[in-house]
Amino acid sequence: MIFTVFVPLLVTLMIPFVNRWKERIHTGWFLLPIPLAIFIYFIQFVGKDFQPFYQSYSWVPSLQMNLDFYLDGFSLLFALLISGIGTLVLLYSIYYLHKSENLGHFYIYLFLFMAAMLGVVLSDNVFALYGFWELTSFSSFLLIGYWHHRERSRYGAQKSMLITVFGGLSLLGGFVTLATITGTTSIQQMIEQKDLIIGHAYFPLILIFVFLGAFTKSAQFPFHIWLPDAMEAPTPVSAYLHSATMVKAGIFLIGKFAPILSGVPSFFIVVSLIGIITLCWGSFMAVRQVDLKGILAYSTISQLGMIMAMFGFGTKVAIFAAVFHILNHATFKGSLFMIAGIVDHETGTRDIRKLGGLMTLMPISTTLAVFGAFSMAGVPLPFLNGFYSKEMFFEATLDFEGATGQLMQLLQTAIPWLAVFGSIFTFVYSMYFFFGTFRGKYKEDELEQKPHEAPWGMLISPIILVVGVITIGLFPKLVNMPLLTHAASTVANTTIEKNIYFWHGFELPLFMSIAVIVFGTVLYLTMKKWVPVYDVFPGRWNFNRVYDFIVDKLEEWSKAVTEFYMTGSVKHYVRNILIAILVVGFSVFWFTEGMTIKTDNLAEVTLPEILVAVTMALAALATIFTKSRIAAILILGVVGYGLSLLFVMYRAPDLALTQLIVETVTVALFLLCFYHLPELKKLDRDPVSRGLNGIVAIAFGAFMALIGISAHSSSWFEPISGYFLENAHDLGGGDNVVNVILVDFRGIDTLMEIAVLGVAALAIYSMIRLRRDKEAK
Amino acid sequence: MEIIMSILAGILFATGVYNLLQKQILRIVIGTGLISHGAHLFILTMGKLKTGAPPILEYGVKSYTDPLPQALILTSIVISFGVTSLLLVLAYRTAKANGTDNMEELRGTENE
Numbered sequence: 001m002i003f004t005v006f007v008p009l010l011v012t013l014m015i016p017f018v019n020r021w022k023e024r025i026h027t028g029w030f031l032l033p034i035p036l037a038i039f040i041y042f043i044q045f046v047g048k049d050f051q052p053f054y055q056s057y058s059w060v061p062s063l064q065m066n067l068d069f070y071l072d073g074f075s076l077l078f079a080l081l082i083s084g085i086g087t088l089v090l091l092y093s094i095y096y097l098h099k100s101e102n103l104g105h106f107y108i109y110l111f112l113f114m115a116a117m118l119g120v121v122l123s124d125n126v127f128a129l130y131g132f133w134e135l136t137s138f139s140s141f142l143l144i145g146y147w148h149h150r151e152r153s154r155y156g157a158q159k160s161m162l163i164t165v166f167g168g169l170s171l172l173g174g175f176v177t178l179a180t181i182t183g184t185t186s187i188q189q190m191i192e193q194k195d196l197i198i199g200h201a202y203f204p205l206i207l208i209f210v211f212l213g214a215f216t217k218s219a220q221f222p223f224h225i226w227l228p229d230a231m232e233a234p235t236p237v238s239a240y241l242h243s244a245t246m247v248k249a250g251i252f253l254i255g256k257f258a259p260i261l262s263g264v265p266s267f268f269i270v271v272s273l274i275g276i277i278t279l280c281w282g283s284f285m286a287v288r289q290v291d292l293k294g295i296l297a298y299s300t301i302s303q304l305g306m307i308m309a310m311f312g313f314g315t316k317v318a319i320f321a322a323v324f325h326i327l328n329h330a331t332f333k334g335s336l337f338m339i340a341g342i343v344d345h346e347t348g349t350r351d352i353r354k355l356g357g358l359m360t361l362m363p364i365s366t367t368l369a370v371f372g373a374f375s376m377a378g379v380p381l382p383f384l385n386g387f388y389s390k391e392m393f394f395e396a397t398l399d400f401e402g403a404t405g406q407l408m409q410l411l412q413t414a415i416p417w418l419a420v421f422g423s424i425f426t427f428v429y430s431m432y433f434f435f436g437t438f439r440g441k442y443k444e445d446e447l448e449q450k451p452h453e454a455p456w457g458m459l460i461s462p463i464i465l466v467v468g469v470i471t472i473g474l475f476p477k478l479v480n481m482p483l484l485t486h487a488a489s490t491v492a493n494t495t496i497e498k499n500i501y502f503w504h505g506f507e508l509p510l511f512m513s514i515a516v517i518v519f520g521t522v523l524y525l526t527m528k529k530w531v532p533v534y535d536v537f538p539g540r541w542n543f544n545r546v547y548d549f550i551v552d553k554l555e556e557w558s559k560a561v562t563e564f565y566m567t568g569s570v571k572h573y574v575r576n577i578l579i580a581i582l583v584v585g586f587s588v589f590w591f592t593e594g595m596t597i598k599t600d601n602l603a604e605v606t607l608p609e610i611l612v613a614v615t616m617a618l619a620a621l622a623t624i625f626t627k628s629r630i631a632a633i634l635i636l637g638v639v640g641y642g643l644s645l646l647f648v649m650y651r652a653p654d655l656a657l658t659q660l661i662v663e664t665v666t667v668a669l670f671l672l673c674f675y676h677l678p679e680l681k682k683l684d685r686d687p688v689s690r691g692l693n694g695i696v697a698i699a700f701g702a703f704m705a706l707i708g709i710s711a712h713s714s715s716w717f718e719p720i721s722g723y724f725l726e727n728a729h730d731l732g733g734g735d736n737v738v739n740v741i742l743v744d745f746r747g748i749d750t751l752m753e754i755a756v757l758g759v760a761a762l763a764i765y766s767m768i769r770l771r772r773d774k775e776a777k
Numbered sequence: 778m779e780i781i782m783s784i785l786a787g788i789l790f791a792t793g794v795y796n797l798l799q800k801q802i803l804r805i806v807i808g809t810g811l812i813s814h815g816a817h818l819f820i821l822t823m824g825k826l827k828t829g830a831p832p833i834l835e836y837g838v839k840s841y842t843d844p845l846p847q848a849l850i851l852t853s854i855v856i857s858f859g860v861t862s863l864l865l866v867l868a869y870r871t872a873k874a875n876g877t878d879n880m881e882e883l884r885g886t887e888n889e
Contacts, residue, residue, distance in 0.1 A: 568884035569880070569881060569884050570880050570884070571798055571799075571800070571880060571881070574797060574798060575798060599780075601825075602778060602780065603778040603779060603825070603826040603828065604778060604828070605778050606778075609778065609781075610781065613781060613782070613785045616785060616789070617788045617789075620788055620789050620792040620811055621788070623792060623796060623807055624792055624795050629801075629803055629804075632803075632804070632807055633803075633807070636810055636811065639789070639810075639811065639814055640810075640814060643814050643817065643818060646818065646821075650826055650842065651828070651829065651830065651831040651832070651842045652831065652842070652847045652850075653831055653833075654851060655821075655847055655851055655854070658851055658854050658855070659817075659854060662854055662858045665858070665862075666810070666858060666861055666862070669861070669862055669865050670803075670806075670865065672865075673865045673868055673869045674803065676869050676872065676873065677802075677803055677868065677869065677872050677878050693799075694795065696798065697792070697794040697795035697798065698791050700790055700791060700794045701789075701791025701792075702787060702791070703787075704783075704786060704787045704790045704815070704819065705783045705784050705786065705787025705788075705790075708779075708782075708787070708819060708822060708823065709779075709780055709783045712779045712780075712783070712822070712825075719825075719843055720845070721843045721845045724845060725834070725841055725844065728844075729834050735833055735834040735835070736832070736833050736834075737832040737833065737841070738832055738851065741844055741845065741848040742848050742851060746848065749848075749852050753852050753855050756855075756856050756859050757855060757856075757858075757859045759859075760859035760860065760863045761859075763863055764862065764863060767866055767867065767870050768866065768870070
């Protein structure tokens with residue numbers, strides 16, 4: 001089982017080499033056998049007596065992150081869809097994409113996606129699942145942006161990336177919470193600890209996280225906005241990712257976690273409500289579209305909403321219908337996308353306003369579209385699979401077991417009405433799709449090229465899918481017991497068996513279907529009259545606007561914030577740093593009551609020291625107030641010499657000596673530079689800036705003085721200098737203790753300080769000598 | 778005495794910071810000079826100013842001043858000298874290359 005995931009991954013490595021021969025043979029032919037082999041591998045599990053099985057490979061055992069794969073009925077259904085439709089899409093793409101396209105990239109992205117998707121549906125380890133989940137988002141991003149020279153493609157790719165990764169990250173949050181609560185990373189073991197999870201205080205969080213992940217991926221309301229923009233991808237991609245596989249990943253997630261999460265009323269309320277809203281909104285919006293793929297995108301949104309709603313209902317009928325509809329939707333929607341691609345390929349446009357009357361020109365495509373569109377609409381004919389699941393959907397909306405509480409009962413009455421409402425629009429857009437394209441007036445002038453029937457190779461895949469539609473329609477037993485029963489039982493966590501009949505007898509679901517067809521026909525025939533209504537209602541209440549607003553404003557605001565503090569002025573940065581230090585420092589003083597003053601351990605105050613100190617203070621202040629820079633330099637010298645006088649008074653002969661020399665050299669350097677610097681300019685005259693500078697400076701001085709005083713007043717332990725004084729002679733062999741410390745006890749400091757001086761000297765030398773600009777020439 | 782010296786160090790820090798917040802590079806370097814003087818005085822004060830003999834061992838002397846802060850300050854003086862001279866030459870080169878030593882005129886926000 002693990003090979004089915006990793007073979008496509010390995011193949012991506014080989015595609016660039018295969019692609020070199022594309023001059024002669026289309027790359028797709030080399031790759032076709034791989035999904036086919038995977039499909040054949042999976043189809044051998046289909047059967048009445050299917051048993052789930054488990055394979056595990058160590059990856060990061062210490063973190064319980066392993067490549068655990070678990071094949072149950074639900075995963076098997078998805079794996080078959082992914083590999084089966086993958087094969088057909090690959091075949092279709094061979095005829096759809098010309099050899100002059102960048103085929104290597106296309107097939108690498110496609111196989112990356114296939115591997116990721118198989119990984120999602122087969123993983124039992126939540127973290128491996130998450131890894132594959134993000135890989136699907138990423139490869140979908142690459143595929144949507146395949147024609148990256150188009151601006152709309154890039155926009156659509158970015159949009160889908162932002163929305164699905166937002167959901168993916170919240171899903172990771174849900175997984176981490178789940179793994180922390182249960183202590184295991186295996187979904188099967190989590191199901192066993194269901195009661196613990198549901199009773200836990202974090203359960204609502206898990207619910208929100210998982211919902212966000214599933215709803216963004218499966219384009220549920222209001223996160224559906226990325227899917228119509230993803231239609232900029234090549235049509236095989238739309239058919240594969242955005243109808244059959246990736247958009248069902250969210251559905252898969254809800255189905256996979258339904259055994260854990262479905263035990264609470266909020267699961268029922270949120271999932272079924274969001275699903276029903278998505279169903280109605282998507283089908284309502286689909287009628288308004290003028291692009292064939294736009295219609296199909298909104299139709300996908302609406303059908304996904306329907307499946308989601310049925311998982312929310314959680315009854316046996318509903319789950320079975322949901323699983324059945326997953327299969328049905330994949331067949332007819334895949335074929336419809338391929339037909340839309342064929343129409344685009346043969347006429348040069350997908351705009352339904354320019355199309356019409358293609359029936360006689362493209363008879364085979366028309367025939368295929370009849371089956372696809374009518375199956376999507378749920379027309380009651382015994383050879384259309386869409387009708388069966390639609391009928392079961394109506395049946396499911398009518399009975400909920402044990403619904404209690406006011407909200408639940410309100411939903412119980414509202415849901416059948418909403419379902420009928422959504423289905424009417426589904427009927428309308430299906431008819432609109434079919435009749436608008438293939439019937440009506442043939443508009444020769446508006447088409448870029450003369451349409452004719454597509455090549456056979458392009459038609460094979462939709463034909464196979466439509467044959468699937470009819471086969472399931474005629475012989476539902478073929479898929480029921482061997483496949484659907486196992487899948488539905490997995491989701492419900494009990495055994496579900498249901499027979500699929502075309503004829504239910506005169507019951508409520510049938511009347512609902514009839515109502516849908518009657519009202520739908522009326523609405524379709526009067527569609528032109530409704531156009532103004534459509535223009536106002538969805539035109540105004542548009543979620544794309546919300547998305548664009550958020551994206552624009554995020555950029556604007558972060559730019560504004562950055563420009564507020566990144567002024568480019570060193571003065572502002574230094575001031576901000578100092579203010580931060582002051583705020584932190586003073587609040588530490590305040591909250592820890594760190595300020596203490598003790599006067600019992602002070603040295604004696606003597607007059608000469610006071611005199612020197614006052615001189616230094618005055619000189620320091622004078623550096624600020626003097627207008628002349630040469631005066632400032634000389635006064636700085638006064639401070640330095642004052643300091644060396646203080647060193648003399650405090651019995652530090654070496655310091656005094658060094659300070660004296662260094663100060664002399666520094667003053668000389670200052671004077672040297674001063675000579676080369678431009679004329680003196682006016683000082684900062686802005687009173688606000690001056691005032692702020694003054695406050696910061698005074699506060700900083702006060703802060704340091706306070707630190708000094710309180711640090712001196714709180715002695716924690718004896719200094720270690722006693723050791724140096726005692727051992728300088730015996731161990732160091734010298735009597736000048738400061739010098740012994742410098743070269744003996746702490747010689748490394750001195751070594752590094754020498755290095756600093758050396759580096760400074762080299763830097764100065766290179767700054768003066770090395771020139772790259774024109775000044776050097 | 779320590780309190781007076783702490784206040785003096787505080788004054789040196791305050792004037793240094795004020796100079797640091799000016800526009801001209803020369804003033805900024807003067808500011809760093811004042812701050813390093815303040816820091817050296819600070820270290821010395823923290824090591825207690827109790828009078829004793831200079832830390833040069835002599836027979837019969839019982840109490841010495843603390844030698845460790847002196848060693849630290851000596852290292853620091855040399856390093857701050859190196860940095861100051863580097864800054865000065867940098868100021869000189871900046872002024873030569875750009876024709877100004879005003880920091881507000883030297884800012885460039887386009888590439889940030």
